[in-house]
Amino acid sequence: MMMLLLDIGNTNLRWALARSEDAFEVEVARHSGAVPLDVLARWEVLDPPSRLIVGNVGGAAVGESVRRVAHAYWGLEPEFVSVRAAWRDLRIAYADPSRLGVDRWLALIEAHASVDGAVLIVDAGTAVTYDLILGDGRHLGGSILPGIEMMRSSLLAGTQIPRIESEPSGRSWATDTGSAIAAGSVQAVAALADRLFEHLAHEAGAEPSMLLSGGDADRIASAIQAPCEMVPDLVLRGLARVVRELS
Ligand SMILES: Nc1ncnc2c1ncn2[C@@H]1O[C@H](COP(=O)(O)OP(=O)(O)OP(=O)(O)O)[C@@H](O)[C@H]1O
Ligand SMILES: CC(C)(CO)[C@@H](O)C(=O)NCCC(=O)O
Ligand SMILES: [K+]
Known part of the structure; x- marks a missing residue:
């Protein structure tokens, strides 16, 4: 089973297929609040991923665009990761993590x-x-x-x-x-x-x-x-x- 990993920044979207433990190739594309066309073209021909995991700091619009594409292409609900105050022994310093x-x-x-x-x-x-x-x-x-x-x-x-x-x-x-x-x-x-x-x-x-x-x-x-x-x-x-x- 393949997972699609997505890191959305304010300018660029980076994605990779996690086939095995951690061997993956990263692709980068500029987004303007939506999944860009060249990424859509690549995703269209993928074997459907089992999960779509997203870290998004690029805003709600691009997140919503990812959600719509994932529904349309794979009938998949993306999982948006959020910060936890504590994760194993990693403790975040922010009063509001x-x-x-x-x-x-x-x-x-x-x-x-x-x-x-x-x-x-x-x-x-x-x-x-x-x-x-x-x-x-x-x-x-x-x-x-x-x-x-x-x-x-x-x-x-x-x-x-x-x-x-x-x-x-x-x-x-x-x-x-x-x-x-x-x-x-x-x-x-x-x-x-x-x-x-x-x-x-x-x-x-x-x-x-x-x-x-x-x-x-x-x-x-x-x-x-x-x-x-x-x-x-x-x-x-x-x-x-x-x-x-x-x-
Ligand atoms: N108009 C622009 N605004 C911001 N960055 C730009 C612009 N044009 C080019 N860049 C460059 O784009 C690159 C963006 O870097 P990167 O892909 O790491 O950002 P990001 O992950 O989208 O951002 P962040 O995680 O900080 O929100 C940098 O090299 C930056 O200097
Ligand atoms: C600072 C950026 C834009 C860097 O990608 C992102 O991590 C972000 O939106 N952070 C929220 C503010 C903060 O980290 O304190
Ligand atoms: K980044």
């Missing part, structure tokens, strides 16, 4: 299960989220920044700065507008990662691990000084793990 994005919770589950000791998770997508967890499963909390693209677009929307596209040069300062903006956003995201890494090391009393995920992970990786590991499918892996242990 339901406020924590489910993508962050799934990333925490996977990070804690797959890494010994304290972990800093950096998920750089539409927004950038940071989560700190100790080796005993205690979540300390986190931080949220606008994503790199959003930093740039909000800066340009709120000023008269001319629109000049540029990629950062790898240095933390620049000598032209486009590179200065690109450098600013990438360095901001990376610098907060390094700062939180230091704070977590202090809290944990040992060197933590850092996991990097999200569409902008490779844009920020080289600007981060602390050692970090890329895990592009962290949220989907967390989803696969939650379902395995739920059923």
Whole structure:
């Protein structure tokens, strides 16, 4: 029996078929509040999945679109995962855990299960989220920044700065507008990662691990000084793990 796993962010939808334990290939598509046409075309020719498991932070409209498609294609009711205050030894720091994005919770589950000791998770997508967890499963909390693209677009929307596209040069300062903006956003995201890494090391009393995920992970990786590991499918892996242990 095959499960379809779905991680819906504010910009992109990631999906994978969980055929066996954890061998799956991830596909990414931009959504605009509905299941995009190229994904529909792929799903149309799938063997009907036995379950459809969804982590959704992309809003009610795209969730409803997934529900309609699942009914129409497979007569299946999607299972939307929600955050639990405690899951095994993982305890969420938020006073109201339901406020924590489910993508962050799934990333925490996977990070804690797959890494010994304290972990800093950096998920750089539409927004950038940071989560700190100790080796005993205690979540300390986190931080949220606008994503790199959003930093740039909000800066340009709120000023008269001319629109000049540029990629950062790898240095933390620049000598032209486009590179200065690109450098600013990438360095901001990376610098907060390094700062939180230091704070977590202090809290944990040992060197933590850092996991990097999200569409902008490779844009920020080289600007981060602390050692970090890329895990592009962290949220989907967390989803696969939650379902395995739920059923
Ligand atoms: N207009 C845009 N708004 C936001 N992000 C954009 C835009 N255009 C391009 N991007 C880029 O799209 C990618 C989105 O990353 P990713 O796929 O990880 O996000 P997501 O999972 O949809 O977001 P999130 O989980 O933060 O809601 C990033 O590389 C981001 O910089
Ligand atoms: C921050 C995002 C958008 C990142 O995907 C998502 O995790 C979310 O909508 N979170 C809710 C707010 C919070 O986590 O505190
Ligand atoms: K994400």
